[in-house]
Amino acid sequence: MALVLPERGCLVACEKDATSLDVAKRYYERAGVSHKVDVRHGLAADTLRSMIQNGEACRYDFAFVDAEKRMYQQYFELLLQLVRVGGVIVLDNVLWHGKVADPLGKSN
Numbered sequence: 001m002a003l004v005l006p007e008r009g010c011l012v013a014c015e016k017d018a019t020s021l022d023v024a025k026r027y028y029e030r031a032g033v034s035h036k037v038d039v040r041h042g043l044a045a046d047t048l049r050s051m052i053q054n055g056e057a058c059r060y061d062f063a064f065v066d067a068e069k070r071m072y073q074q075y076f077e078l079l080l081q082l083v084r085v086g087g088v089i090v091l092d093n094v095l096w097h098g099k100v101a102d103p104l105g106k107s108n
C-alpha cells in the first residue's frame with residue numbers, strides 16, 4: 001500500500017508486537033517507503049482512539065484491518081470516525097468459514 005501512495009501520502013501502521021514491528025520496519029526500508037509509514041507501537045484500538053482525540057477524524061481515505069477478529073466491531077466503529085465519507089474500510093477474513101452467515105454462530 002505504501003508503494004502506491006503518492007510521495008506526500010501517509011500510511012499509519014498499528015502493531016503491538018515489537019519483533020513484528022522490527023521486521024516490518026526492515027521491509028519498509030528495503031522498499032524505500034519508510035518516509036510514508038507512520039509506525040505506531042501498541043494496541044490498535046488505543047492508537048485509533050488517540051488519533052480521533054488528536055483531531056484526525058475524517059482524514060483518512062482507506063483502512064485495512066487484519067488482526068484480532070473479536071475486536072473487529074470496535075475497530076469498525078473507530079474507523080468510521082477516522083475514514084472520510086466515501087472512503088473505504090476493508091476487514092480481512094470477515095467471512096471466515098461462513099460463521100458470519102450462521103445464525104447459531106456454530107459453523108466450523
Ligand SMILES: C[S@@+](CC[C@H](N)C(=O)[O-])C[C@H]1O[C@@H](n2cnc3c(N)ncnc32)[C@H](O)[C@@H]1O
Pocket residue numbers: 014015016017020042043044045066067068
Ligand atoms: C495477520 S497479522 C497482519 C499481517 C499483515 N496484514 C501483513 O500482510 O503483513 C496480524 C498482526 O496484528 C498484530 N496484532 C494483533 N493484535 C493486535 C492489537 N490488538 N493491536 C495491534 N496489533 C495487533 C499481530 O502482532 C500481528 O503482527
